[in-house]
Amino acid sequence: MxxxxxxxxxxxxxxxxxxxxxxxxxxxxxxxxAEEQPPRAAAxxxxxxxxxxxxxxxxxxxxxxxxxxxxxxxxxxxxxxxxxxxxxxxxxxxxxxxxxxxxASMTKPMTASAVMILEEEGRLSIDDPVSKHIPSFANLKLSDGSPVKETLLIRHLLTHTSGLSGLERPPGPETRTLEEQANLMAQAPLAFEPGSKWAYGSSLEVAGRIVEVASGQPFDEFLAERVFRPLDMRxxxxxxxxxxxxxxxxxxxxxxxxxxxxxxxxxxxxxxxGIRQTPxxxxxxxxxxxxxxxxxxxxxxxxxxxxxxxxxxxxxxxxxxxxxxxxxxxxxxxxxxxxxxxxxxxxxxxxxxxxxxxxxxxxxxxxxxxxxxxxxxxxxxxxxxxxxxxxxxxxxxxxxxxxxxxxxxxx
CATH class of the missing domain: 3.40.710.10 (DD-peptidase/beta-lactamase superfamily)
Known part of the structure; x- marks a missing residue:
């Protein structure tokens, strides 16, 4: 043992x-x-x-x-x-x-920081409707089939008040793009009206896709360029x-x-x-x-x-x-x-x-x-x-x- x-x-x-x-x-x-990192100095x-x-x-x-x-x-x-x-x-x-x-989920605050960088640059607002950046999120419905009354905002994604359900995960590597994942999540009914409850989940996946749309860069490249490299998170x-x-x-x-x-x-x-696992x-x-x-x-x-x-x-x-x-x-x-x-x-x-x-x-x-x-x-x-x-x-x-x-x- x-x-x-x-x-x-x-x-x-x-x-x-x-x-x-x-x-x-x-x-x-x-x-x-892919860049080679400099050798770590003896400390x-x-x-x-x-x-x-x-x-x-x-x-x-x-x-x-x-x-x-x-x-x-x-x-x-x-x-x-x-x-x-x-x-x-x-x-x-x-x-x-x-x-x-x-x-694991300690990734989420870093994703949120990417969203906030883009807000500072005027490329989005956390009070934007999610559908402004991902059109498939228009015309959302609740689990009883009724239309959602409250607009789903980016801020709801960051605060776990979106009502979004998570996706079933494949047993092996996750190879669906963030675009594909976001569109799949948009097809599922919301568990509650946005902003009315708190329920921890995977809504930051959608936020990551919004980073891609607003920045024009793959999500992982944006984080590396704007957060990890500047902070020497090597x-x-x-x-x-x-x-x-x-x-x-x-x-x-x-x-x-x-x-x-x-x-x-x-x-x-x-x-x-040969497989690029989704970030x-x-x-x-x-x-x-x-x-x-x-x-x-x-x-x-x-x-x-x-x-x-x-x-x-x-x-x-x-x-x-x-x-x-x-x-x-x-x-x-x-x-x-x-x-x-x-x-x-x-x-x-x-x-x-x-x-x-x-x-x-x-x-x-x-x-x-x-x-x-x-x-x-x-x-x-x-x-x-x-x-x-x-x-x-x-x-x-x-x-x-x-x-x-x-x-x-x-x-």
Whole structure:
């Protein structure tokens, strides 16, 4: 039986072991990331807070995950970064700081940022009808067959108040274009009138298609050109290179006897020669902890990082302020929703260490980031566990934030 304690050390990432060998042999398929990256400079060991490592290691010892990377920063300075446990138990590969992770729905805020860039440039408004950019969204109907009374707006896509249903996913690589996916979603009835309820879903797929229409570029190329490269998010990608695949953290799930871990499935780790997998705006990105940190530090800095401005301060303020009023939202009590991000309205439970107004997003396999503007703090957690009952309410997140806050207060 493999255990999570077999490996320890400095930073991490995740996905499916059954495909790791095949992945390592595949070419890079996404032209937006075809450029060779400069070699990573050797860095001094980052600071570590022993209490954070101890709290998270205890969960690894209970087979809650194989390994993880955790980061806490304040005022743009990292006060803790560690990679503990294993990136792949079968290979005895330790977790490392440059591990690649499938960040799943943490893709959504990056998609929202692309929409907001285009709004700043006057190429769209979030109050535009979706049908202005995708005509198939005209004449929508509700599930009872009656016409929709409220116009479906781009803002509804970003706040999960659209009423749109998700698509059935094929078992293999997703090869439908974003245009095809959006048109298929337009054919399905809405679950409710736009703006009347909150229901988490895949509406950011449609937002990604709107980015293509408004910009005239493929979605992944727009993100790479306007967000990833300017922010030096050098590893963020929808398609893993051979070298990145070798650093991918394996996705695990708890075994039937609940005394160990077994490899889990990750449908996004399915590179196939000759097939270009669709870059999914709702959940297709892979990244390192550094990539995630840099994107959210930009938001904490009101849209700028190291002299590079991605968004105007007023745009970031709109994205990170409550947009859903009193509508009940998920995934834990006390939350609301901004434009592409979750907002902490009343800290409690897993969010008890955060200030009101904190914002962030999680991913299906346990990844998470929270920004606390009141404390100028940033918490990033990267792990790959396929069967967490509620990844947004995991003990990993609560402990990182609680121990991270103690470390901030002790400074």
């Amino acid at each position: 493999a255990t999570a304690r077999t490996c320890l050390v400095t930073s991490a990432c995740g996905a499916c072991v059954a495909l790791a060998g095949a992945l390592a042999m595949q070419p890079r398929l996404n032209p937006a990331y 001094s060991a980052p600071p570590r807070v022993p209490a954070i490592d101890a709290a998270l290691q205890a969960l690894l010892d209970q087979h809650e995950a194989a390994g993880l990377v955790a980061l806490v920063a304040q005022n743009g300075t990292v006060i803790h970064q560690s990679a503990i446990g294993s990136a792949n138990l079968e290979e005895s590969r330790p977790m490392t700081a440059d591990a690649m992770f499938w960040i 590893e963020a990608t929808f398609v893993l290179s051979d070298e990145q695949a070798a650093r991918l953290a394996t996705t695990y799930r708890v075994n039937e006897s609940r005394d160990g871990l077994t490899p889990g499935r990750n449908r996004y780790v399915s590179n196939v020669p 999914m705006p709702s959940g297709g990105l892979f990244a390192t902890v550094r990539d995630v940190q840099r994107f959210y530090q930009m938001l904490l800095n009101d849209g700028e990082l190291e002299g590079v401005r991605i968004l105007q301060p007023e745009t970031v303020a709109r994205m990170t302020s409550l947009q859903t009023g009193e509508l009940p939202t998920g995934f834990t009590p006390g939350n609301g929703w901004g434009l592409g991000v979750c907002i902490v309205r009343a800290p409690q439970g897993v969010s008890e260490a955060l200030s009101p107004g904190s914002f962030g997003h999680g991913g299906a396999h346990g990844t998470q980031v929270w920004c606390d503007p009141e404390r100028h703090a940033l918490y990033v957690l990267m792990l790959q566990r396929a069967d967490l009952p509620n990844s947004d309410n995991s003990e990993f997140r609560r402990l990182l934030q609680n121990e991270g806050l103690r470390a901030l207060d002790a400074q």
